[in-house]
Amino acid sequence: xxxxxxxxxTLCAPLLGSCWLIFPSPPPPPSSLYLSFTVPEIPAAAxxxxxxxxxxxxxxxxxxxxxxxxxxxxxxxxLTSPPLPPSYGNGRELFVSGYAxxxxxxxxxxxxxxxxxEARNLxxxxxxxxxxxxxxxxxxxxxxxxxxxxxxxxxxEKVVFDTNDVISYAxxxxxxxxxxxxxxxxxxxxxxxxQGWTHxxxxxxxxxxxNELTWNSxxxxxxxxxxxxxxxxxxxxxxxEVRP
Amino acid sequence: xxxxxxxxxxxxxxxxxxxxxxAAESGGNRPTPRVxxxxxxxxxxxxxxxxxxxxxxxxxxxRHEELKAGETSKVLEIQNLGTPAAADLAAPxxxxxxxxxxxxxxxPLSAKIYGLAxxxxxxKNSSSGLDDGELLFMTHDxxxxxxxxxxxxxxxxxxxxxMTTKVSAQTGWTRLEHFVYLPLGSSEYKRSLTSTQDRTFxxxxxxxxxxx
Numbered sequence: 139x140x141x142x143x144x145x146x147x148t149l150c151a152p153l154l155g156s157c158w159l160i161f162p163s164p165p166p167p168p169s170s171l172y173l174s175f176t177v178p179e180i181p182a183a184a185x186x187x188x189x190x191x192x193x194x195x196x197x198x199x200x201x202x203x204x205x206x207x208x209x210x211x212x213x214x215x216x217l218t219s220p221p222l223p224p225s226y227g228n229g230r231e232l233f234v235s236g237y238a239x240x241x242x243x244x245x246x247x248x249x250x251x252x253x254x255x256e257a258r259n260l261x262x263x264x265x266x267x268x269x270x271x272x273x274x275x276x277x278x279x280x281x282x283x284x285x286x287x288x289x290x291x292x293x294x295e296k297v298v299f300d301t302n303d304v305i306s307y308a309x310x311x312x313x314x315x316x317x318x319x320x321x322x323x324x325x326x327x328x329x330x331x332x333q334g335w336t337h338x339x340x341x342x343x344x345x346x347x348x349n350e351l352t353w354n355s356x357x358x359x360x361x362x363x364x365x366x367x368x369x370x371x372x373x374x375x376x377x378x379e380v381r382p
Numbered sequence: 383x384x385x386x387x388x389x390x391x392x393x394x395x396x397x398x399x400x401x402x403x404x405a406a407e408s409g410g411n412r413p414t415p416r417v418x419x420x421x422x423x424x425x426x427x428x429x430x431x432x433x434x435x436x437x438x439x440x441x442x443x444x445r446h447e448e449l450k451a452g453e454t455s456k457v458l459e460i461q462n463l464g465t466p467a468a469a470d471l472a473a474p475x476x477x478x479x480x481x482x483x484x485x486x487x488x489x490p491l492s493a494k495i496y497g498l499a500x501x502x503x504x505x506k507n508s509s510s511g512l513d514d515g516e517l518l519f520m521t522h523d524x525x526x527x528x529x530x531x532x533x534x535x536x537x538x539x540x541x542x543x544x545m546t547t548k549v550s551a552q553t554g555w556t557r558l559e560h561f562v563y564l565p566l567g568s569s570e571y572k573r574s575l576t577s578t579q580d581r582t583f584x585x586x587x588x589x590x591x592x593x594x
Contacts, residue, residue, distance in 0.1 A: 341584065341586075342593070343586055344589065345590055345593055347587075357416075358413050359414065359416040360415065361415040361581070361582070362578075363415065369561075369572070370565035370566070370568075370572075371565065371566050372563045372565060
């Protein structure tokens with residue numbers, strides 16, 4: 139009698155291990171981004187009004203903020219929930235939730251072809267490797283919020299610091315190249331991108347053979363991943379060129 | 383009695399199985415950052431032998447590694463280079479070019495350094511050393527040994543403008559990162575040489591110092 143009661147339970151034991159039969163577990167949340175920034179000394183004119191933000195631009199060049207944070211004049215910046223992991227403490231940080239990223243990557247105004255997005259207004263010629271590619275780019279910068287409304291008003295407010303590194307979403311892995319012209323500065327651009335959200339590192343080589351730009355996704359195990367060195371605004375195509 | 387014991391054991395097993403479901407990591411599925419030094423470069427061409435050398439300021443080769451055709455990176459741990467000979471150590475700004483002006487004296491003045499320039503060359507004449515026309519890839523980053531953390535700054539004329547370099551080094555062997563830019567509307571290049579946690583060296587075709 140005892141055996142007859144235990145036997146069915148014993149047979150069920152392997153099933154109990156697969157507990158999804160009893161308690162289906164929710165799908166894992168989409169990956170969030172923790173970004174940290176090295177910021178030069180904030181100029182006196184912007185102290186108290188400096189904001190750090192992550193922005194994207196639509197095809198009409200309208201800037202939309204994804205996340206912003208007022209910069210304390212020095213030291214760590216208190217942020218809203220969720221709290222930052224303890225390893226982030228003495229820099230300037232931004233958090234973007236995976237859900238917010240998911241909404242963005244599904245927004246057709248955000249995700250554009252290379253011609254209509256990243257390479258627009260650059261007189262791109264000989265574009266290759268971009269067939270079927272859709273990317274969306276997030277640009278970090280710090281601005282002087284003169285009117286103290288917590289928003290970036292491009293007509294009246296200046297970018298104090300930025301970086302030419304970006305956060306990019308790509309619909310697939312790809313390598314691309316094109317020749318461009320940025321307000322009279324001729325350059326050749328190439329790069330590789332991995333599918334998904336990545337930190338894309340900007341690198342410009344200038345010298346006798348002209349300006350060569352690369353924008354590559356950092357390796358997932360790069361110690362520099364999601365850390366950004368802010369600087370004064372520069373011409374991304376030639377800031378390191380040799381001037382006669 | 384026996385059956386109720388077994389029932390409770392099975393119950394515990396079931397609960398344990400559920401508890402072991404991995405919790406989602408905060409910050410996403412980011413792998414642990416790499417902790418080794420890494421040299422990245424464009425694909426090594428086939429043909430004459432290609433070497434990655436660490437050159438010191440006197441031209442002495444501290445490290446000599448052959449690279450194979452097709453390779454695009456090499457793990458070479460700079461923190462295993464050992465303590466430099468006392469005779470090789472120099473003052474913190476010993477590397478500044480002649481004609482440069484010290485803007486900020488090294489602090490502390492007692493710090494000593496030994497710097498190495500990583501270069502990649504194609505040994506066309508099989509001399510096992512760098513000769514004219516053989517340099518393939520380089521970096522303005524340095525492999526730096528410092529006896530103490532220090533800061534310093536100097537300024538130098540570059541063509542018709544100026545470049546100011548701020549140095550901030552940590553103790554021991556580090557990657558001294560070269561970062562340079564020309565702010566919009568300015569004629570003064572801003573350059574920093576900073577010890578970084580990241581020990582990835584991006585080797586590229588030769589460029590002047592006011593380029594990356």
